[in-house]
Amino acid sequence: MNSENKILIPIPALFSFEECLWFLNRNYDDCLHIIKGDTIFKALEIGEDILLISIKEHAGFLELNIIKGEPTQENKAYLIDYVREWFDMDTNIQPFYDLLKTDGRIAYMTETYKGLRLIGISNLFEAICWCIIGQQINLSFAYKVKRRLVEHYGKRIDHENDSYYVFPEPEVLAAADPDLLKEMQFSKQKSDYVIGIAKAFANGSIDKEALRALPSFAARKKALTDHKGIGVWTANYALMKSLKEPGGIPHGDIGLLNALSNHNIIQDRSETAKIEGLFQQFAGWESYLVFYLWRSLTVKVLE
DNA sequence: AACCAGGCGCATG
DNA sequence: CATGCGCATGGT
Incomplete structure (x- = not known):
């Protein structure tokens, strides 16, 4: 590997690349990255170009290699920012661990999932x-x-018998064929939602940076739930994963x-007061608590 | 076969 | 504002 294609990112305290690998693997077949051994491969669209990168851990650094694409200074800077955001490397999670340790039911997570970071989805449309x-x-x-x-709709880059995809552009999905989506086993509703959201991104009525610039969490949430197909769950998930909203x-x-139930924090889903109480203890770290609770769910191993 | 899955929108009280 | 219900379809 030519050294000019290589980028090193120092690993911060309380960061586990193994946990990144676990999360990105976890027995589901995600089409937007491929993991081989201890290395992640992913295609990224930068302007008109599609790059293929690999990411692995080595000697206290994340080592990125640009496998396909130009190793320009601009591209390297983009990739560094992208990976740091993807794996949430710039957050000091020690305060979150201090909070976890105050609750005996979940304190174990600071050791069992030590260094787990909130893996993001930078692309809001994709999220x-x-x-x-x-x-x-x-x-x-x-x-x-x-x-x-x-x-079907995403751009592709090929390398050594594997194809790597990027998520389709809003303009492409805005013009998607509803019959084809139906064949892909979208329900009629979901087909309408996806095409509607794609149009909203294409015409600028949803925009990540404009959303980020809104004055409050409530305003950002409302800006999303105003669109058909985005309810409370989706809005919060998107804000958590794409804008890294702590709340x-x-x-x-x-x-x-299910995770709350497994930890005997609630007995059934109607106990909203208990849930609110728990999250109030984790003010500023709510999304991290959610992510750690998701991490605790056992995943069925697929053959 | 019945019930559930990382919900949402719309109609009612 | 809270609750109920239909929606679609694969998995168990």
């Missing part, structure tokens, strides 16, 4: 589409549907409720 696909269906089916969508809690999320 929202992923939510719509995943609404009220099981995750393994959701990943299948997402793969069909991405492999994003996907209320009603079945996985979250």
Whole structure:
């Protein structure tokens, strides 16, 4: 590997690349990255170009390699920012650990999941589409549907017998064929939602930076839930994963409720006061608490 | 076969 | 404002 294609990012305290690998793998077939051994491969669109990068850990650094694409200074700077945001490397999570340790029911997480970071979805359009696909269906089916969508409408880069995809552009999905989406096993509603959201991104009525610039969490949430297909769960998930909003809690999320139940924090999903009480203890770290609770869910191993 | 899955929108009280 | 219900479809 030519050294000019290589980028090193120092690993901060309380950061586990193994946990990144676990999360990105976890027995689901995500079409937007490929993991081989201890290395992540992902295609990224920068302007008109598609780059293929690999990421692995080595000697206290994340080592990025640009496998395909130009190793210009601009591209390198973009990739550094991208990966730091993706793996939330710039947050000091020690205060979150201090809070976890005050609650005996979940204090173990500081050791068991030590260094787990909130893995993001930088692309807000992708995050929202992923939510719509995943609404009220099981995750393994959701990943299948997402793969069909991405492999049909997304751009691709090939390398050594593997194809790497980027999520489709809003302009492309805005013009998607509803009959084809139906074949991909979108429900009529979800097909309408995805195309509607794609149009909203294409015409600028949803824009990540404009959303980020709104004055309050409530305003950002409302700006999202004003669109058909984005409810409370989706808005919070998107804010949590794409804007890294600390206060994003996907209320009603079945996985979250199951995790709370597993830890005997609630007995059934109606105990909203207990849930609110817990999250109040974690003010400023709500989304991290959600992510750690999701991490605690055991995942069925697929053959 | 019935029930559930990382919900949402709309109609009612 | 809270609750109920239909929606679609794969998995168990």
